[in-house]
Amino acid sequence: MKWVEDILQTVEMLQSExxxxxxxxxxxxxxxxADRDVDRACRLAKEKILTKAASLVRVCExxxxxxxxxIVNKRVAVSPVSDVxxxxxxxxxxxxxxxxxEAAAEIGIDFIGGYSALVHKGMTVSDRRLIETLPEVLSExxxxxxxxxxxxTKSGINVDAxxxxxxxxxxxxxxxxxxxxFACCKLAVFANMPEDNPFMAGAYKGIGEPDVVVNIGxxxxxxxxRAIERLLQSGRKCDLGTVAEEIKSTAFRVTRxxxxxxxxxxxxxxxxxxxxxxxxxxxxxxxxxxxEIFEAMGIARVGAPGTTAAxxxxxxxxxxxxxxxxxxxxxxxxxFIPLSEDACLARAAEAGHLSLEKLExxxxxxxxxxxxxxxxxxxxxxxxxxxxxxxxxxxxVNNKTTSVRLIPVPNKKAGERAVFGGLFGECPILPVPNxxxxxxxxxAGRIPAPLISLNN
Amino acid sequence: xxxxxxxxxAQDRVGIVRDVSRALASLGGNITHxxxxxxxxxxxxxxxxxxxxxxxxxxIRQAIERAGAVGEFEVNVxxxxxxxxSEPRSVERFTLxxxxxxxxxxxxxxxxxxxxxxxxxxxxxxYVHDGKALIxxxxxxxxxxxxxxxQAGLQEALKDFDVAAHLxxxxxxxxxxxVQPVIGLEGMR
Numbered sequence: 001m002k003w004v005e006d007i008l009q010t011v012e013m014l015q016s017e018x019x020x021x022x023x024x025x026x027x028x029x030x031x032x033x034a035d036r037d038v039d040r041a042c043r044l045a046k047e048k049i050l051t052k053a054a055s056l057v058r059v060c061e062x063x064x065x066x067x068x069x070x071i072v073n074k075r076v077a078v079s080p081v082s083d084v085x086x087x088x089x090x091x092x093x094x095x096x097x098x099x100x101x102e103a104a105a106e107i108g109i110d111f112i113g114g115y116s117a118l119v120h121k122g123m124t125v126s127d128r129r130l131i132e133t134l135p136e137v138l139s140e141x142x143x144x145x146x147x148x149x150x151x152x153t154k155s156g157i158n159v160d161a162x163x164x165x166x167x168x169x170x171x172x173x174x175x176x177x178x179x180x181x182f183a184c185c186k187l188a189v190f191a192n193m194p195e196d197n198p199f200m201a202g203a204y205k206g207i208g209e210p211d212v213v214v215n216i217g218x219x220x221x222x223x224x225x226r227a228i229e230r231l232l233q234s235g236r237k238c239d240l241g242t243v244a245e246e247i248k249s250t251a252f253r254v255t256r257x258x259x260x261x262x263x264x265x266x267x268x269x270x271x272x273x274x275x276x277x278x279x280x281x282x283x284x285x286x287x288x289x290x291x292e293i294f295e296a297m298g299i300a301r302v303g304a305p306g307t308t309a310a311x312x313x314x315x316x317x318x319x320x321x322x323x324x325x326x327x328x329x330x331x332x333x334x335x336f337i338p339l340s341e342d343a344c345l346a347r348a349a350e351a352g353h354l355s356l357e358k359l360e361x362x363x364x365x366x367x368x369x370x371x372x373x374x375x376x377x378x379x380x381x382x383x384x385x386x387x388x389x390x391x392x393x394x395x396x397v398n399n400k401t402t403s404v405r406l407i408p409v410p411n412k413k414a415g416e417r418a419v420f421g422g423l424f425g426e427c428p429i430l431p432v433p434n435x436x437x438x439x440x441x442x443x444a445g446r447i448p449a450p451l452i453s454l455n456n
Numbered sequence: 457x458x459x460x461x462x463x464x465x466a467q468d469r470v471g472i473v474r475d476v477s478r479a480l481a482s483l484g485g486n487i488t489h490x491x492x493x494x495x496x497x498x499x500x501x502x503x504x505x506x507x508x509x510x511x512x513x514x515x516i517r518q519a520i521e522r523a524g525a526v527g528e529f530e531v532n533v534x535x536x537x538x539x540x541x542s543e544p545r546s547v548e549r550f551t552l553x554x555x556x557x558x559x560x561x562x563x564x565x566x567x568x569x570x571x572x573x574x575x576x577x578x579x580x581x582x583y584v585h586d587g588k589a590l591i592x593x594x595x596x597x598x599x600x601x602x603x604x605x606x607q608a609g610l611q612e613a614l615k616d617f618d619v620a621a622h623l624x625x626x627x628x629x630x631x632x633x634x635v636q637p638v639i640g641l642e643g644m645r
Contacts, residue, residue: 003579003594003629004581004592006629006632006633007551007553007592007629007633008590008592009632009633010628010629010632010633011553011555011622013632014622014624014628015555015620015622062604065603065604065607066603066624066625067624067625067627067628068622068623068624068628069628252632253632253633256631256632256638257628257631257632259631259638260627260628260631260638260641260644263638263639263644264644267644326637326638327637
């Protein structure tokens with residue numbers, strides 16, 4: 001019976017293949033909380049967050065039970081703090097950061113994002129101050145996530161900002177040395193940062209977004225992997241086109257479940273529904289890995305020649321299925337390859353099959369970039385800046401989003417293990433050639449926008 | 457014309473619907489509704505047919521029985537009676553799925569819980585293979601029922617059985633299986 005087959009397929013996805021909604025992110029505009037008086041700005045922001053997101057966790061639990069889909073993370077993303085808090089000093093920004101963290105704790109959410117600055121073409125005084133506060137803020141708060149948009153196709157790459165961030169990575173890691181530099185896990189640096197990204201650490205409430213908006217990040221690497229395995233075990237003759245079709249129809253189902261949850265949550269909260277982010281987001285759990293998808297496709301050692309093509313095919317098929325499933329697709333919408341958060345990728349790196357250079361190549365055909373990469377603790381700020389410049393250049397020139405989440409792990413060397421815990425996972429520390437590009441990086445300034453930016 | 461509801465049960469083979477409908481046509485009957493299913497090689501058919509008033513119930517049954525081999529068709533014919541109009545219920549449709557070790561009393565316990573909570577089963581499918589049971593039921597849950605309490609009660613009712621029980625709103629299955637947009641689903645606007 002058709003209805004039985006349809007139901008069984010969905011039941012399998014939900015109960016055996018780890019389909020979940022990875023993130024419900026409630027975007028809240030805070031510009032109406034801006035005030036010259038720091039205490040008043042903090043009070044207004046906290047009041048608004050507590051009011052708008054008071055029932056976020058309860059609503060997510062109710063909707064989750066109604067449909068039988070786990071919602072892993074509940075988050076809030078606020079307007080970029082460097083703009084909301086323009087004119088405030090270092091102490092004011094730190095106070096605002098703690099206020100956001102407290103508000104997140106009070107409403108029981110996992111993370112709050114938006115401690116952000118958009119500096120792709122240049123920095124305001126406030127942007128620069130916010131970047132300077134990052135080591136202190138990220139090491140002293142638990143739920144706050146920060147992001148910086150340091151490059152865009154329209155404006156090029158702000159190397160001045162990336163030089164500041166080079167120091168931020170080192171200092172933030174130093175302050176959290178006992179947790180392998182965990183503070184850096186909560187900082188993402190972007191090219192072409194989306195305004196409606198529901199995933200942390202890069203979620204913030206874009207300026208062009210509604211006052212209160214629900215954005216959804218679906219998951220489903222396990223579902224895609226099982227779909228490919230079933231197809232290959234079915235005995236049918238399967239070329240890569242057939243595999244791509246299977247991924248596409250699976251992505252349709254995954255996207256649909258995300259949109260349903262997103263619309264229900266938005267309705268219950270009285271918020272607008274924004275987007276579904278199609279990104280396949282892995283967790284360290286076995287069976288919930290993007291790397292395992294490549295293995296199912298026939299790449300025995302992730303990182304071997306052919307891996308980049310597999311990523312490209314996966315990413316494209318996911319987008320095609322998702323685009324047909326919903327007219328509200330946005331955010332990052334690609335396949336994530338965060339090294340520490342994907343046990344299969346971490347294993348491949350440990351075995352020496354997956355290098356920093358191969359990961360960089362893979363990010364040229366997917367999102368989100370060099371994500372959750374543990375590096376030796378003695379990596380210089382200039383080298384960290386140079387790695388970010390390389391990755392953001394891929395985004396700028398290809399008119400797509402890329403980002404870096406780099407963790408220079410204090411007191412550890414290449415080949416040792418970095419352990420971040422929970423969904424952040426663990427991975428080997430990748431070797432990176434230190435120096436060699438310092439003179440280039442220190443020239444500073446801005447790499448101009450590429451020719452493709454002139455498309456009007 | 458008079459309306460009858462007819463059921464026919466037999467071992468499945470090619471041509472049963474043809475034989476039954478031909479027999480009814482020979483009596484001047486006109487079939488208006490039909491539903492059939494095959495389970496483990498057994499065929500069941502339920503249909504609604506309008507037959508000229510001068511045809512008796514016995515004539516109809518015999519005409520169908522004679523359309524098959526001797527003793528092949530088990531036929532039941534009864535005059536159609538319009539169901540009494542009941543109070544329209546505001547309901548939401550959910551799907552109950554039970555999967556796990558098969559044991560006597562599993563379906564009885566689950567369906568007793570549904571009936572106790574005024575939940576109507578609209579369609580049900582059950583299958584046992586290698587000692588593992590799968591039961592899927594499409595059910596109507598009164599709109600004023602607290603679904604979370606219902607789900608908790610279901611777990612409690614089935615706690616002595618080694619099964620995973622889930623009660624999920626039908627929209628999740630429609631969203632993932634049908635091409636209509638999510639905003640077109642019941643209750644989404």
